[in-house]
Amino acid sequence: MIKTIMDVEDVARYLGFSVKKIYRLVETNQIPASKVGRQYRFIKDVVDQWLKDNNVLTRPDWGKRLDAVLTRMRVRVPENVGTDDVSREISQARSQRRAGT
Numbered sequence: 001m002i003k004t005i006m007d008v009e010d011v012a013r014y015l016g017f018s019v020k021k022i023y024r025l026v027e028t029n030q031i032p033a034s035k036v037g038r039q040y041r042f043i044k045d046v047v048d049q050w051l052k053d054n055n056v057l058t059r060p061d062w063g064k065r066l067d068a069v070l071t072r073m074r075v076r077v078p079e080n081v082g083t084d085d086v087s088r089e090i091s092q093a094r095s096q097r098r099a100g101t
Contacts, residue, residue, distance in 0.1 A: 011042045
């Protein structure tokens with residue numbers, strides 16, 4: 001069960017970041033945290049909103065990076081896979097990405 005109020009280790013586990021990364025984010029005021037005594041606390045709902053507001057988990061250059069990777073993949077397509085197959089998979093991946101699935 002995910003806690004409503006988390007410490008550094010909890011929020012690191014929740015976000016899939018290292019504890020060191022969380023401390024760096026706190027020290028540079030990039031993640032909302034409250035200091036209680038000598039320890040930091042994070043409110044889950046505030047962290048979730050921070051993720052949404054800052055697009056932390058989505059990279060703005062994702063489309064360009066995907067195109068570069070797919071272009072390299074097209075060059076290395078095995079003989080039994082046609083370029084139409086690759087194009088169809090690319091279109092399908094992009095539509096799933098747009099739909100958020």
